[in-house]
Amino acid sequence: MRVLFNLAWRSLRNRPVTSILTVLAVALSITLLLGVEQARRGMRESFTGTIKGTDLVVGARGGTLQLLLGAVFGIGSPTGSVPYGVYEQWAKHPAIRWTVPLAIGDSHRGYRVIGTTPGLFEHWRYRSAGTLTFAEGKVIATARDVVLGSDVAEKLRYALGSEITVGHGLNAVAGLGDHESHPFVVVGILKQTFTPLDRALFVTLDGIEAMHGDEGAGPGGAPTMPGAEAPPVMPGASPPTAMPGASAPSVMPGASGPAYTPPSNIFQDQPKALSAFLVGTKTRFETLRLQREINQFKAEPLTAVIPGVTLAELWRTLGTVEGGLRLVGALTIIVGLIGMLVSLYSSLEARRREMAVLRAVGARPGMIVSLLVLESGLLTLLGCVLGVGMTMGGFAIAQGVIESRTGVHIAVQAPGTLEWLYIGVVLSAGVLVGLVPAWRAYRSSLADGLSPRL
Numbered sequence: 030m031r032v033l034f035n036l037a038w039r040s041l042r043n044r045p046v047t048s049i050l051t052v053l054a055v056a057l058s059i060t061l062l063l064g065v066e067q068a069r070r071g072m073r074e075s076f077t078g079t080i081k082g083t084d085l086v087v088g089a090r091g092g093t094l095q096l097l098l099g100a101v102f103g104i105g106s107p108t109g110s111v112p113y114g115v116y117e118q119w120a121k122h123p124a125i126r127w128t129v130p131l132a133i134g135d136s137h138r139g140y141r142v143i144g145t146t147p148g149l150f151e152h153w154r155y156r157s158a159g160t161l162t163f164a165e166g167k168v169i170a171t172a173r174d175v176v177l178g179s180d181v182a183e184k185l186r187y188a189l190g191s192e193i194t195v196g197h198g199l200n201a202v203a204g205l206g207d208h209e210s211h212p213f214v215v216v217g218i219l220k221q222t223f224t225p226l227d228r229a230l231f232v233t234l235d236g237i238e239a240m241h242g243d244e245g246a247g248p249g250g251a252p253t254m255p256g257a258e259a260p261p262v263m264p265g266a267s268p269p270t271a272m273p274g275a276s277a278p279s280v281m282p283g284a285s286g287p288a289y290t291p292p293s294n295i296f297q298d299q300p301k302a303l304s305a306f307l308v309g310t311k312t313r314f315e316t317l318r319l320q321r322e323i324n325q326f327k328a329e330p331l332t333a334v335i336p337g338v339t340l341a342e343l344w345r346t347l348g349t350v351e352g353g354l355r356l357v358g359a360l361t362i363i364v365g366l367i368g369m370l371v372s373l374y375s376s377l378e379a380r381r382r383e384m385a386v387l388r389a390v391g392a393r394p395g396m397i398v399s400l401l402v403l404e405s406g407l408l409t410l411l412g413c414v415l416g417v418g419m420t421m422g423g424f425a426i427a428q429g430v431i432e433s434r435t436g437v438h439i440a441v442q443a444p445g446t447l448e449w450l451y452i453g454v455v456l457s458a459g460v461l462v463g464l465v466p467a468w469r470a471y472r473s474s475l476a477d478g479l480s481p482r483l
Contacts, residue, residue: 033396037403048408051369055412056419058365059455062358063420063448069351071424071439073344076102079224080336081154084316087111087119087323088305090330097339100131100305103141103225107133108332110302115329124315125308127152132237133304135195140181142195142230144237145169150176152309155224165189166217172235175213179221180228191215195230195240211240223438238301308333362455366462369408373401373466398467405463406456413452417444 041048080101088096089109098104113130120128129152132144143149147168150161166189169176177187187193192212213232221227232240310316316335323333424431425441432438444452 033399033403037400037407040400040404041407047372051372051408052411052415054365054368055362055409055455055459056415058358058362059413059416059452060419060423061361062355062451063416063444064423065351065354065358066445066448066451067420067424067442068439069354070445072437075223075437075439076340076343077337078156081156081159082152082309083154083307083336084310084313085308085320085323085333086305086336087308087331087333090332093332093334093339094343096305096332097334097336100133100307101225101336103229107304110304111306111331112302112329115331116303116306119308119323120306122319124310124312124319126311127309129153129307130234130303131305131307132234132302135197135237135240137181137193137195137230138185140178140185140228140230142175142232142237144232144234146234149231149307152307153226155222155226159222161222161226162220164218164220166215168217169231169233169236170216172233172239173212173214174216174233174236176217176219176231177215178219178227178229178231181230182215182218187215187218189215189218193230195232211236223432362458365412366409366455366458369405369459370462370465373405373463374469397470398464401467401470402460402463405466406460409456409459409462412459413455417452 086097086100088100088107089111091108095105096108099107116128116130119125127148129145129149131149133141135142135144147170150168153161155161163176164179164182166176175193181187192214194209194212213236219226308319310319320333320335323331421441421443424439428439428441
């Protein structure tokens with residue numbers, strides 16, 4: 030067997046260009062097939078591992094997938110708003126253990142700003158029961174505090190004590206529409222989680238409301254300028270009367286008329302509405318019943334989704350795409366094996382005398398068959414090894430780019446059971462491909478090998 034292996038190896042070395050091209054063809058095919066499978070598995074694990082321990086995500090009436098992607102994964106816009114009073118009503122439900130409100134709608138230099146409570150940092154779980162921890166600093170507490178995700182702090186080079194302003198809208202441009210009257214101060218930076226939280230900023234609900242309330246507005250939405258005079262009263266006209274029970278408007282210092290009094294709820298602790306809220310139930314048995322109650326709530330149209338169930342619907346939707354990618358990978362492998370077959374088969378014409386000499390020195394026909402099958406197997410094995418290395422190396426190099434562009438963390442890991450099954454099938458197919466030229470060599474006679482062809 031050792032002699033046969035040496036013969037096969039030397040034979041491949043004598044045809045370096047053909048051998049290298051064949052190995053590369055198989056390696057690229059393996060890389061495509063394993064890459065598709067690794068990306069598929071990594072995407073599922075990344076999405077599924079983003080949020081753990083949350084039983085329900087509740088938002089305004091709309092699509093379940095849109096609600097989950099917008100509230101948890103930062104993809105797309107929220108489906109609508111939930112009145113804060115409705116949130117408070119459900120937060121007191123006896124089946125609910127904890128809730129975390131989310132107010133989404135502002136951004137800072139392309140990164141989402143999420144208004145929430147300190148409970149987010151306590152109850153959010155990701156992957157294997159991972160908890161949110163701070164690289165430095167502390168949790169948000171006042172209307173001026175902001176906590177940064179790791180990517181935000183790294184790419185924008187912020188540190189504790191940095192002052193930032195927030196722009197209105199999820200696609201705000203820096204400097205345009207910023208709430209400069211209400212800057213925030215960085216009080217904490219989260220450790221990297223490889224989830225969408227790394228690309229977000231977190232402020233209190235007080236901060237969200239105060240940020241918009243600081244802008245001020247006059248009657249009918251127009252701001253009242255300091256020192257502005259009240260409109261004059263026409264001669265003979267009676268002065269405006271106040272409604273029964275209404276208090277007289279206060280007068281600003283230096284103003285000659287009544288000043289606009291802001292609504293009393295501008296600087297209250299709660300905003301007028303939320304984008305969504307997360308729910309943790311006391312027992313898992315309560316989840317389905319509570320979901321049904323929320324979806325049937327008549328006072329306000331709401332949608333409650335179970336994250337795992339909604340993600341399963343997403344994978345079913347993407348199943349056709351995944352199947353198509355697998356088919357492309359399989360076809361690529363078939364093309365690579367056909368290329369190897371053509372290479373081995375066409376080389377037989379140039380190796381007629383080599384085979385004849387082997388037969389002349391006592392090699393049996395079975396040894397010739399074994400030699401060609403071994404060569405085919407070696408080419409396939411080298412292609413598979415190189416393909417696995419290219420797949421893992423490629424994801425290791427592109428991991429950061431993929432995460433920054435798509436938000437999906439694909440861990441570099443050894444092939445799983447399904448991938449090893451693919452590799453085994455390819456190796457078996459490579460050996461079977463070698464049987465075709467081996468059969469032709471087996472049928473060739475000694476005289477055919479030594480006789481010149483004109």
